[in-house]
Amino acid sequence: MSPPLAAGAAATSPALLVSIHDVSPLTLALSQRAVALAEEAGVARHHLTLLVIPRHEDAAPLDEHPATVAWLRGLSGEGATLVQHGCTHRMAGRSLGPRGLFWAHLFARGQGEFFNLPGDETARRIERGRAILRRAGLEAATSGFVPPAWLASPDAACVMERSGFTFLEWLEGLHHLGQRRAPRVIGLGSLNAVEAAATAAWAALQVHGRPADTRLAIHPADLTRPSSTRAVRRALQALLLGHRPLSYAAYLGIA
Template identity: 35%
Template sequence: MADGSARLVVSVHDVAPASADETARWCADADALGIPVSLLVIPGPWRGMCLDDTPDFASQLQKRRAGGDEIVAHGWAHAAGPEGSALRRTVGRLVARGAAEFAALDEYQAGERISAGRAVMSRAGLATTGFTPPGWLASPAAERALRRAGFTHTTNHFGVKDLRSGRLHRGFALSHRPGGGWTEQFGEAMFSRVAQRNAARGGLVRLALHPDDLRQPGLRDTTLRTIERALAAGATATTYDAVVAR
């Protein structure tokens, strides 16, 4: 039986003008469940569009934050480049399907992208001190660049990290693997099972929702049922910045 200490963070990934409809769908589901979400915003060019070019979309995100959601920077352009060793690039392709933008950057390279992203976010009225690298992968040098730039928290596969103290609030990131086949089915089963177990144990439950999840029949329903079960097991819905503040 949970003791009420369990926390649930639902993060909506790849928030950008190109995914505005999918973002709105996930946010509507969150509103129906009465929970806040952490919105992971791609500030640079992604799928042919950029946050700088869509003031109406930025305004919608401002309203979401005013209503209790968190805004988090999500890399720059959400695409890995040629930087780093072959091993790091290979790991990034396997884990993040080519999106591991910060996995192999040195401090200068990371700093340039962080600075560009912060400028766009600031112009959009979405300045933030939270950062989640695409694929939850950031090199040690990139993490140093985040700290130097004044970010207070970041996330990886294993938890939420306070960049000021170095403390890691442990909680594995759970997400679907859309694409059909056994990997999608296995991921869907683990998504629900692990989340409910962690909630019952009083842990940190992290559910990551992506735009492409909505293209696969059943994944949205599994997600909503998982959230409901985590809440029923005693988890309190919160955001990444609130986890670190606590």
């Protein structure tokens, strides 16, 4: 049943930027459920942003998976924003300094592909991912870039800034034309029950804060745990009361 959503959200309301992370052939079914969940809560497809992994786990090239390609082309045709999300998503090697332990392993679960990469390898992976998206007929996904877990080494971040993307997304916000926008981000961790409960509580606190442009990050893993799915649904319903949903491209005025 649809909630009485968006009744209070006017054209001047702050934006709600809903993104589905980690979309790939490996997560197709869960990604489709995430889109359905957002739609049921009242976020139309053309207001969604999907973060697409070109070669997930270095094992699932998108251009060789017709079902995922067809689904993404359909969404793009309906107006959803597609964004390149790394190349493999997986971090090579290990990072065992204190900063590395926290960010790469606790926060990103070893999924910070660019966390410890030098500039040349970063450029190679960006190009490799782009080529896969183009071969898949998903050129639209190459105008923006989100590094997995929003992490990058300083050299990798420099390369991303110079790679011709119209916008980049970091944990701190969307970077576009020299501005940082929508710094508030809400996401859930679904790795285990304790983490899921803790992050759901944190998300609930942020959801009920003062309305401001807000990014809501939904991960396919959120759909594998009923409590996390409920938390995402509650967050969407609460945020839609005072925010108007927009895709990244529409929000940045590049749609």
